Amino acid sequence: MTDNNKPNGCLVSFQRLFSGIMAILATIFLIIVLIYLTYNVKIEGISLLVVTASSFFVLRYIWKKVKRKSTSNKQVIKGVFSDFFRIIIVFAIFSVVMVILEKNAGNKITIKETENDTDKTEIVTTTENGNEIRYIVNKQSWRDFAGNWHRMDFKIAENNVQKSKKNRHSFRYTRNFSWGTFYKHMADHDRPLLEHLYDSFSKIQKQKKLNRRQFAELIITSIQDIQYNYIKSSPCDGSEEFPCVGNVRLGIFAPVEFSASLQGDCDSRTVLLFVLLAKFEYDVAILNSNQYKHSVLGINIPSTGKYKTRNRKKYYFVETTAKNYTIGNLPAKVSNVGYWNFVLVNKK
Structure with a gap:
């Protein structure tokens, strides 16, 4: 005796194939969304956690539907249409979420201003006092410790x-x-x-009415946000875990060089920050450690965390090679204060 309600085998195979394809498309789409939000919009913390968790549960639900068993041809056809509209809804919802997060982060699409404009760096030629000057302009955007977005051009004359x-x-x-x-x-x-x-830093301070601490954090985070590079006096051998620039005398770029190339290791950064913060009358120092083979900044400002004392003044450590290390916060692997020594101070 034949069961008339049993679904057609070809229809069932089509449904599973179609559902599988829809699930794969949804998986690829959500992975792209997460990568874009992480590396372009640069969402962090709770926002990234919520989006990632939501994506996981959505994908888990979609893939479960791929394995479902239909008991009739009608259920098979209904399942195909349900899968299609379910994926459309997922695409629509996460596209809206992506747009909202991008807008809130202040990360709008950059329109190319010149034919030679590639990525975030361009060469701009101007005439000043009758002389033609070429500028290297790095378009930077970053978040400070409070999560506020800032945008600024690092503009350096090529001849400098x-x-x-x-x-x-x-x-x-x-x-x-x-x-x-x-x-x-x-x-x-x-x-x-x-x-x-x-x-450029002064303009941001005035526009956003930053107090002394907020202004110092603005400058510090602008440097922390820059990709870390090894700067070696010897040739790079390919074993480095970060991008590497080799054959640089004494293994460091000077402040102007670093500002133009945005390629710098620890002391390339500390020297630039030392110059920038000293310009705005902050009491800063550079501290080096032979044991850790590392360099950090010290700043004499009311704060909490780790510090080193000099002339009865507390210089709080500032890690410059990674994001989100607030004033006074050192990575655990370089946190023994006894291993750090002052090498340069701008105010005696």
Whole structure:
């Protein structure tokens, strides 16, 4: 005796194939959404957790539907249409979520201004006092410790980069060499060559009415946000876990060089931050550790966390090579205060 309610085998196979394809498309789409929100919109914390968890449960539900068993041809056809509209709804909802998060983060689509504009860097040529000047402009956007978005151009005259490099190379390496003296050599030379950065930071401070601490955090987070690079005096050998620039004398870029290339290791960053914050009358220092082979900034500002004392003043540590390390917060692997030593201070 034949069961008339039993679904057609071909229909069942089609339903499972169709459901599987829809589930794969949904999986790919949600992975792309998560990658875009993480690396382009740069959502973090609870927002990223909610989106990731929602994606997981949605995909889990969709894949469960792929394995369902229909008891009639009518259920098979209904299941195919349900799968199709379910995926459309998922695409629509997560597209709206992506747009909302992007808008709230202030990460709008960048319109290319020139044919040569690639990624976030461009060369701009201007005429000043009858002279043609080429500027390297890095378009930066980042979040401060409070989660507020900021945008600013790191604008450096191309000829100043050559001056900075020439000055760095001019430093004589002797047996009395000290990192503090070398850092000061670069800082003193490059200080007047960073006027565009000073002006840009000042404009943000005035527009957003930042207090002294907020302004210091604005500058610190702008440098923390930049991709870390190894800067080596020897050739790069390919084993480095981060991007690497080799054959750089003494393994460091001077402030102007770093501002133009955005390629810097720990002390490339601390020297630039030292110059920037000192310009705005902050009491800052550079501390190095032979044990950790690392360099950090110190800032004398009311805070909490780890600090080193000099002349009865507390200089709170600032990690410059990674995001979200607030003032006074050091990575655990370099957190022994006894291993850190002052090498340069801007206020005695």
